[in-house]
Amino acid sequence: MCGIVGVVSQSPVNQLIYDSLLLLQHRGQDAAGIATADGNNFHMHKANGMVRDVFRTRNMRSLPGTVGIGQVRYPTAGSASSEEEAQPFYVNAPFGIILAHNGNLTNWPQLKDEMFRVDRRHINTNSDTEVLLNVFAHELQLASSGLELDPSALFKAVSGVHRRVRGSYAIVSLIAGYGLVGFRDPFGIRPLCIGKLETDHGTEWMLASESVALEGIGFEFVRDVLPGEAVFIDLEGNFHAQQCATNASLNPCIFELVYLARPDSVLDGVPVYNARLRMGDYLAEKIKRVLPADLKIDVVMPIPDSSRPAAMQVAAKLGVEYREGFFKNRYVGRTFIMPGQAVRKKSVRQKLNAMGIEFKGKNVLIVDDSIVRGTTSHEIVQMARHAGANKVIFASAAPPVKFPNVYGIDMPTRGELVAHGRTDDEVARMIGADYLVYQDVDALKNAVRDINPALKDFDASCFDGNYITGDVTSEYLDGVELARLAPAAQSDRDAASEAIDGGTARSQLHLQLSVE
Incomplete structure (x- = not known):
């Protein structure tokens, strides 16, 4: 569970994204990040902590541009303490892509191995988001020809992602020189919605995890992104959308309505x-x-x-x-x-x-x-x-x-x-x-x-116990539990070791004081 937002505007977006992340803070309190695009140049700041603590005035000034994305993180894969795994993530080819993700991939370890052996891409962290970014980048490279990228190539790349990736994912991504992409897994497990704002200079667009992030800063809720659908908003504010998955079906996470979402949000047509x-x-x-x-x-x-x-x-x-x-x-x-x-x-x-x-x-x-x-x-x-x-x-x-x-x-x-x-x-x-x-x-x-x-x-x-993606077996769950328990066991061992060392040190100190 994370909160994501993406904006295409006619004016600087850093404050808009910051304000939206504050409205999504309930979805993640571990880390926060914002990335903006100013022409062909990306600017990014991310760190562990709450939104108000991560971004200071100097950080906001370093985020120019009229297009951007942001995320508040609640970790479910990788290390909660690693600042390197705060989002968004960046890859320089093709075009230059920055991506933020809400959800969890069930086949990310296999994809990570596949990325190295087949696609010749190096994954530097244990974050499934970095894996997803590299899958998207690879599919975009295959789908595009020459130096130009059109919506049809982009949608073809998203179709490739759907074929390879399993699990839940709602995505916002920036492509340098082109615009903002958003898409949702074929089951629509994690939420993503579309908002717009009509201004004197044209239409501004926003994608966000919950409608409250749109309406709270003055955007009009348009609709939810459909399961398996991708939307692309270019730098001029032109909106494109296409279904990119076969046999897509809406199966939203019901726990969003029970607990995760804010009560003033509307998810998939349901006021929370x-x-x-x-x-x-x-x-x-x-x-x-x-x-x-x-x-x-x-x-x-x-x-x-x-x-x-x-x-x-x-x-x-x-x-x-x-x-x-x-x-x-x-x-x-x-x-x-x-x-x-x-x-x-x-x-x-x-x-x-x-x-x-x-x-x-x-x-x-x-x-x-x-x-x-x-x-x-x-x-x-x-x-x-x-x-x-x-x-x-x-x-x-x-x-x-x-x-x-x-x-x-x-x-x-x-x-x-x-x-x-x-x-x-x-x-x-x-x-x-x-x-x-x-x-x-x-x-x-x-x-x-x-x-x-x-x-x-x-x-x-x-x-x-019904896992709708069809790839979650008892063996898979055993593996997830072992992976989760191993670091916890090591942490317990480290704590015990520190306690023993601390006890020895206190004994030595006591002995020293007694002798003196």
Whole structure:
């Protein structure tokens, strides 16, 4: 999960892209980058950190040009700590290409090897984005003839990318001297939308992960990029589009609507806020069916912010008072996208505070958008009990997360998922709740279809284990888990070594002081 944006304007774009990335900051807090094109020259600045920390006045002044792209990163492949893997990425041939990517390639290791052995291209990092950039560059070189590049050659190159690449990807890319390219994988797993702004000097265009990034800076939402479609906007603002994939079908990631996207965005014809309200309706019906009839619920409370719409609907449907019992510190990052269990656990207490007046002596129904690892849920239940709650009922607006997500969300190992291999009652005991109610998978899908009946299916792989790209096997998942666990094990060994060394050093220091 990352946030991407691309702009073709008649005036400098550095501030436009910066402002758009601020509106997409929820999609990634690990790193940020902006690249602009001034004639045939590229300018780029990227670094680890939040948008406001990465870009200073001097950095913005070094980004001239009327065409550009930007990205906020949340790492799912490669190293989260490596500044070299911040995006965008650049390759100098053909033409000069800069690219930013939202998603995750499932066959990037094979492609990396293929790039070296067959295409004779060197990949310098462990980022799947660099692999994707080089595949695109190679296909563009094959499709173009001579020194000129026309839209048909560009669309042919994107078709080549679709044939070779597997997984999820939404792309924005600059081609030196030509313009902005955007395309989406044939399943439309990750979102990408188109906006425009009519000015006295002509039409300006923007591509972005979410509609809020367009509308928040004054652009008009036009439509979503279709699955498998590529769009090309040249430097004069002329817009071209073409379907570049065979058998494309729309299967958007349903977890975007559950948690990832901002509530004021519209994804594939679905207002996110409305979808979350509808999830609350279905969840309330499930609560009525499964909880004991004699259990009195005094209040319904959300975990701010993404579960508020669902919680409001649950309260309304149950005829129970809705209250805000948790106060959120908005200056702590989202715990779901923080690396490491210890960091997440510590952050929950810094991020939320339970107000005792709302809990004391009450049977409290807490509604969250989802339960992934269970760490946050356990801490929240304990906070409610410490604040004086009589009983704590926990409800999830999403079904149990039982399977790894390999399409760009950081939940890749089964051992990290609290619901994997456990019953609902076992999960309830692990998080410390008196009762636990999960949304049903079909109910979640119906909640979205109620708003946009044209959506026939989704990527709901983390809930139902159905990987729509067709290339994710048990062996593949085993390999992903081994790759993820190996660095973690090495980190644990390094920490243990440091602790031993530190203990030895402290002993020596103590001995030295005693002797003196």
